[in-house]
Amino acid sequence: EDKVVQSPLSLVVHEGDTVTLNCSYEVTNFRSLLWYKQEKKAPTFLFMLTSSGIEKKSGRLSSILDKKELFSILNITATQTGDSAVYLCVGNYGGSQGNLIFGKGTKLSVKP
């Protein structure tokens, strides 16, 4: 059965800390690994990873994929209170429209 497992499920840090969120996956016909940020309701797209070892970076956020170990991490440096959200790791499989299988998410709380 396809699955995406995230850890930790929740995390509390202080502003300025660096955090690493983990994601392991078992997805048949794997196409890509996606990260979404969900603050209140609508998840918003962060990264799509298709190749191993190539880091994607956007500001203080970065992510990398290991297709051999079926693993991805999302790093956030110099965290801010605005980073508080649920971060969803998503396996994309199948056709170009993408079947998406979501992990349960990591709830990140950044304290001032």
Next chain:
Amino acid sequence: DAGVTQSPTHLIKTRGQQVTLRCSPKSGHDTVSWYQQALGQGPQFIFQYYEEEERQRGNFPDRFSGHQFPNYSSELNVNALLLGDSALYLCASSSTLAGTSYNEQFFGPGTRLTVL
């Protein structure tokens, strides 16, 4: 561009009732996917509509049905509601473009359904 819109934002129903949720996709998008997100869980794929037909379906019973209209908007219908159907229902839209490996799905704000 209004992005993906959903209505209503909140809904309270009782067991056994039927509910219809609505979604308007982002301008230029032709594909709509529906997800159910229970509290503390990641979204679960219900089904996807393209060209007014259900193209893919997740592991949900037939009580969950949908429709896509010529203007690409979509409805999700749930019959014979159960307490366990209480969840946030998310709609996501995307665009079919040739040659892309993943067409980013843009999510709406969701409809919070409570079944009493």
